[in-house]
Amino acid sequence: NAGVTQTPKFQVLKTGQSMTLQCAQDMNHNSMYWYRQDPGMGLRLIYYSASEGTTDKGEVPNGYNVSRLNKREFSLRLESAAPSQTSVYFCASSEIQVSNQPQHFGDGTRLSIL
Amino acid sequence: DQQVKQNSPSLSVQEGRISILNCDYTNSMFDYFLWYKKYPAEGPTFLISISSIKDKNEDGRFTVFLNKSAKHLSLHIVPSQPGDSAVYFCAAENQGGKLIFGQGTELSVKP
Numbered sequence: 482n483a484g485v486t487q488t489p490k491f492q493v494l495k496t497g498q499s500m501t502l503q504c505a506q507d508m509n510h511n512s513m514y515w516y517r518q519d520p521g522m523g524l525r526l527i528y529y530s531a532s533e534g535t536t537d538k539g540e541v542p543n544g545y546n547v548s549r550l551n552k553r554e555f556s557l558r559l560e561s562a563a564p565s566q567t568s569v570y571f572c573a574s575s576e577i578q579v580s581n582q583p584q585h586f587g588d589g590t591r592l593s594i595l
Numbered sequence: 596d597q598q599v600k601q602n603s604p605s606l607s608v609q610e611g612r613i614s615i616l617n618c619d620y621t622n623s624m625f626d627y628f629l630w631y632k633k634y635p636a637e638g639p640t641f642l643i644s645i646s647s648i649k650d651k652n653e654d655g656r657f658t659v660f661l662n663k664s665a666k667h668l669s670l671h672i673v674p675s676q677p678g679d680s681a682v683y684f685c686a687a688e689n690q691g692g693k694l695i696f697g698q699g700t701e702l703s704v705k706p
Binding site: 485512521522523524525526529531539540571573582583584585586587588589 | 599601604629631636637638639640641644684686692693694695696697698699
């Protein structure tokens with residue numbers, strides 16, 4: 482009963498290093514999302530993929546890239562990490578990107594950039 | 596500009612009493628509103644939702660009320676239990692199907 486699986490759970494990077502956060506879902510969902518959560522700011526959408534083969538920017542896309550590898554997997558890449566990208570990153574999926582389709586979240590990746 | 600606001604960072608309630616969590620929004624075009632619950636070191640889990648065409652939705656101990664004229668929604672938990680202690684996020688869904696989250700309210704239910 483995995484749902485949404487994120488790897489790694491924790492990571493420490495140095496400024497300028499690159500990193501790919503992995504996300505996989507086993508619910509046969511069409512839509513997938515990446516969020517970041519910062520203290521006092523709730524969750525903010527970075528990128529999303531409404532269906533396999535499509536990706537679009539969310540509210541805070543700068544400094545990130547994404548790849549929808551297949552229907553199950555959606556990765557988030559930091560090409561040159563900056564301290565401002567220290568955050569908790571959540572991946573989510575939903576059946577389709579319309580109303581009344583709650584998103585299911587993974588347990589997050591805690592990323593620190595020194 | 597924060598479109599969805601939860602102005603109370605924390606709330607403490609006695610076990611068995613009612614918990615009321617509040618959320619305000621600015622965009623009258625939001626289609627749907629959802630509440631998520633989050634335990635430490637876990638991802639948010641969906642709790643309850645309400646369509647913009649309704650003013651109340653109930654699921655067991657959880658009821659969400661929507662006041663469109665005031666652009667305000669609230670989550671009522673009755674009776675509150677220690678296991679309800681968590682951070683609660685309200686979220687609004689726009690016409691593109693994307694969620695905009697509030698900052699969260701940390702609920703503590705004391706035995």
